[in-house]
Amino acid sequence: MTDLTTTAPAVPAPRTAVLDDAHAGDIHGALGTIRVDDTAPRKGLSAKLRTLLAIVGPGLIVMVGDNDAGAFGTYTQAGQNYGTGLLWTLLLLVPVLYVNQEMVLRLGAVTGVGHARLILERFGKFWGAFSVIDLFLLNALTLVTEFIGITLAVGYLGLPKVPGVLLAAAIVVAAASTGSFRRFERTAVLLCAGSLLLIPVYFLVHPGAGQMAHDFVVPGLPKNSQLSDVMLLIIAIVGTTVAPWQLFFQQSYVIDKRITPRFMRYEKADLWIGIAIVVIGAAAMMGFCAAAFAGHAESGHFTDAGDIAHGLERYAGRTAGVLFAVALLDASVIGAAAVSLSTAYAIGDVLGLKHSLHRGIKGAKGFYAVFAGLVLAAAVIVIIPGSPLGLLTEGVQTLAGVLLPSATVFLLLLCNDKAVLGPWVNGRAMNVFTSLVVAALVTLSVVLTAAVLFPDLTSGAILDIMGVCGVAGILALGYAETRRRRKGWAPAGPVDRTGKENWRMPPLERLPRPLVSTGRRVGLTALRTYLFAAMVLVVVRVVQLATGN
Template sequence: MTDTALIDSTAPTPAPEPRTAVLDDAHVGDIRGALGTIKQGDTAPRNGIPAKLKTLLAIIGPGLIVMVGDNDAGAFATYGQAGQNYGTRLLWTLLLLVPVLYVNQEMVLRLGAVTGVGHARLILERFGKFWGAFSVIDLFLLNALTIVTEFIGVTLAVGYLGLPKTVSVLVAAAVVIAAASTGSFRRFERTAVFLCLGSLLLVPIYFIIHPSAGTMAHDLVVPGMPHGSQLSDVMLLIIAIVGTTVAPWQLFFQQSYVIDKRITPRFMRYEKADLWLGIVIVIVGAAAMMGFAAAAFTGTSGYGNFDDAAGIAHGLEASAGKVAGALFAVALLDASIIGASAVSLSTAYALGDVLGLKHSLHRGVAGAKAFYAIFAGVVLAAAVIVIIPGSPLGLLTEGVQTLAGVLLPSASVFLLLLCNDRTVLGPWVNGRAMNVFTSVVVAVLVTLSVILTAAVLFPGITTTAILDIMAVCGVAGILALGYAELRRRRKGWSLAGPVDRTGKHDWRMPPLDQLPKPVISTGRKVGLSALRTYLFVAMVLVIVRIVQLALGH
């Protein structure tokens, strides 16, 4: 009897692995993190603390990097300004931002792990070419300006340390490009995690300056406004804090980086732990900056007269000696480099996703030339702008904060819509509580965006005008919520039933060509059209205003 006769021809053949929507085959394989490796087929249960810790170490990276990257040069200036001008009276804003940070990043984490497709490409596929192009164009513009601010941070840091600015900026640009261009995802992540540790330099500065822990604890949990200050000035600074802490580039970076690291839904809870680690570090760093800036300048002529981050370093030196100032400058330099790396990568990832380019740090330069060309191009362009004599660097910094605040609502709106698309996320779609909270966040962001746009167009805006804007936006939000609930009841949308979440850890979004065309309701079309009109008008007006200021008008 031959061997073939022993084969049962009626036995079913194993079913092929289902296709997923992953666009670059380098995004599939072993997880090779900075602190460990997980094999692609490893489905063993993690029993016991050692096994769970080993898995967490391998997963750590995306959440940590995106959060620490958020404490970049712009954040140093914003938090430093809050502390120098108003003491610790605005610390409470950080505590309120914690759930916003988590919810936003948790949603893009789910989108990345479940779909395998970047944020910009999902917007393109589900909302059409206009919004896909708009998301990439505004991201590219905003990111390019943000990277300029990172290299401005480099000049401020090395200027305080007595190093040559031009050479230092070029060296910093070379370090950013070289770290991401080795063809090894693990090597980049190890470099990034090492840079993340540099943010911990803010902690010893806090203990050197030793601000009042009791006052900080009170101002952290009890909201209040600085006494004797213009409400309009304080409101604009609060908007800046929100804009620098919840930046649009974070959404695009986190989703694409999770995909590039090959994280799947099976490891979702470990990635959420990684995200919480990053949030804790960013909030501790922000609070420390506000605290030691307040302590260093209170009672001095510099109190209420913020200039730039270098001024914070000099204030720390005057208060506690050269070591405190030098540590702050080194931390600023470190933050600027990691910020430039993350923001540049978010740009290259988004364009690679939309244009169908190979876009993975697992590939070397030869295997993804266009991806690395985009990445290096935006880094070098930003560095050159900074070292050109006469560049309006201060104006560019203000322009970044303004555009980020104006454009943030659009990113949050599409994030919310995508996370309610059952075709995209299946059993991973948002629950009702998540939707309610995120809708409130979006409403607040839209209100802050309108206030910021009005403040740019009318620099002398009064407190009364700001309160009027808040009231109008509040009424509009209530009316919109009522309209949406009325439509839900009339259409019987509750009949869709609860989400079946069984087997969700093995569920992945099907390939893009297999997704049914999304059905967009009339109400949603009207809402998106209104958003499109507002964003276009606001962005054009803000850019015109910035150009006018640059020309001296």
């Protein structure tokens, strides 16, 4: 543990929008401490390294937490069914991961207010309520998939299912309920280190490094495969790698850790560390599954992550199977903790509840009640005999894919709100890239919704949907540019970023009301209509499958 105590004369800080007074003060990270009055510049490699160690946590945890039970299933399916032919999707997702998470860590450090609360304040009660209810329901279902992963892992390891699931739930609740942010983060970082168990599995199976390197940088589609099946798996990879809960968790966790804009560079480094671990773990899973099952009857016939462990044992030895199962158990536990915390943070932010890991149970009863209630409910659902676990997993992946574009749209709008971010608002290049990401996510969301509603959707129909979405995007862009020219609006000039290291968002009641243009109002209405219709149709389809109709 490091303790950075070098100080300089403190400068009185202006009043900010921080909603919970536990969110202000010293940074007590898993690997170090930074005093609130430590404003000295970091000079020299040693000082910078100690600062990084103290800051590491939010980016690492949110990224490794995203390599959860659902991700294990998706990546191993890609490797078992298509070899290493889809490795290139991971490379394309790296900038998407970074841009999305960089924007929310910037929002957290600059505003001191959670994602759901900002949506409520800047876009109205409907979207605020929608974001929280949507997050609550989707995260509750996602938690079920985490405990499904736990059942698969303990089943392979020969442990009893019910005690194993309940013990895992107790560990998740206990780790976050001590009233010490540092103790939770140390537990979480230890679990993050457990994800590295995938690396020895890779070396035990020893897939061809040359072929993997080629497939990682050269895009292509697996030969002798249905385009529709491959497209849906690619969408699943996107959905499991860029999930809505990540946005809410990272922003709130950055706030709870008390990270301010002056440490932005270190938090970005933390994020890159997390992204590197995620990509390495995902690539390792695709690689060792491709090598282990190649030439065997199981190739192309993925079932679940539990069977992956058994297959690794058959073709690479018992050690490989055990290490994979332990890594799955580890990933499911950290995923359960992060997903449930993101919900508790959001509800606490919107309802004005005390919501901080710095507080004990007595000091934040509502926050911990939501957190523990979600975890225990998911655990109970999984151990109930006859629960439709497979359908729940499918429903979660589908709803996450459907709802992700809306989360990214609001993220982009907030990061262009000068009242919220001041000198930290997006630049032009960031806006162009993020707009392209949003367009791609909307297209994938529409394809995924159509595929769930129409299981026999052909490859040609998928390409037609993508083409229609592309044309619609071009028309929307043309309309926006035409309207700008007709109104005589000048393009946005460069942003004055002077003194941004010390700029924080003022209290919410001091912010001017945002001006909502006709185009934005029409766009949000269209988004609302699409989301409502897609969610209803997906739920109806899942219920039909559950009832055998």
